[in-house]
Amino acid sequence: MKKMNKLKKDHDEIVIPPELEDVVKASIRQAKASQKKRPFLKQWTIGAAAAAALFIGSINISPSFAQAMANVPLLGAIVDVFTAQQLTVDEKTYQANVDTPAIEGLADEGLQASLNEKYLEENKVLFEQFQQEVTEMEKAGGGHLGIDTGYEVKTDTDQLLSIARYEVNTVGSSSTTMKYDTIDKQNSILITLPSLFKDDKYVDAISSYVVGEMERQMDADEDISYFLNSEFFEDFETIQADQSFYITDNNKLVISFDKYEVAPGYMGVVTFSIPTEVIAEYLVSDLYIN
């Protein structure tokens, strides 16, 4: 038994890493945050799904209703984005809820078709991947797995349409990614971040604004933290040239970061609204952003 006692001593002497305390605190905070946010997201999803179902239902039941909707200018804008496909799995430990948006009524049908195909294809791949992972997990003796994707229309004006698509993966903890598409409805253009600017100077301008804003927020509220001057994570330095973004209905640029991209997990997806004067001199025009 002596050897075992030595092992026990070794066990008691396992070095406790200094970051353990932070990890534990951050995990507790993250659990608290998700507790608070959950019911809200659920309600929102149910509401959106019900509304979408109602719309699709009406369109499917009555072609003349659909026709009428498209012809009423005010309502025409509302019917622009709808749920094209819903895939769900609801078993005890495996949950999937994959909602695919589709756009309708865009003048350029080629652009519309390519976006709709992209949405369908991406979600098909996700759903198949999920099914495969479930099969593998079953073979290995079971586990928990969840996926939740859907979309939100961020902006819908006469000129602009911004759609945000989210993907939440749950394996123990969860990761969230956000993807955005912003479309100029009048000219049928899919807007990319670089296309808004004359050259690539915007990358530095936006990055330094974001860093300043991160510092300001962290000073103001100790519950907020970003990967800046942190000991254990790679610091945020610059946005990607094609960083995720959308444009608000009052023509402001919003930069978005996925969960874990620039902040600890409990912060979730973080966004920064960029004041127009920060980027004004680099913009091609003030048509979209002003």
Place this chain on the structure above:
Amino acid sequence: MLETGEGEPFVMTKKEKFELVENFIMENREAHYRLAYSYVRNKENALDIVQDAILKALKSIDRLEELTYMKTWFYRIVVNTAIDFIRKHRRVTVMDDDILNIHLPALKDDMIDMDLQEAVDLLPTKYKSVIILRFFEDLKIDEIAEITGENVNTIKTRLYAALKKLRIEIGEEFRL
């Protein structure tokens, strides 16, 4: 540590319960880390397991009905998370060890206990769990049964079998 009467149900708000569990997790974080570490023998993975276990525990806090079970309840989550982790990363872990063995010079001080430690590491997880919980965490047989969801006799059998595999003689002074 929290003390409460045998089998006393929670007569408190959900918020109070959450705070109690939160304090328990904070106070015993080092024990939980060591437990996770003994499964994966690697700092980063052990931290990941601790993090996952906390999230799982606080999400399923409603399932903890009696304060007296808090310790075994949380240990069960850590153990299951660790076993899940090993299952998912099996190939990666083996690779890591191989690469490490090539690059790291063998430390002389460690060599003495290398065999037994290695033997424990190589045990199938169901045996490894009983060894870790009984000898490293000093838990009682019925607590181990509670954590692993097995009955007491199964745990005893496993413990004897595990020690046999490790070729350890159980001294008279030691009570299983």
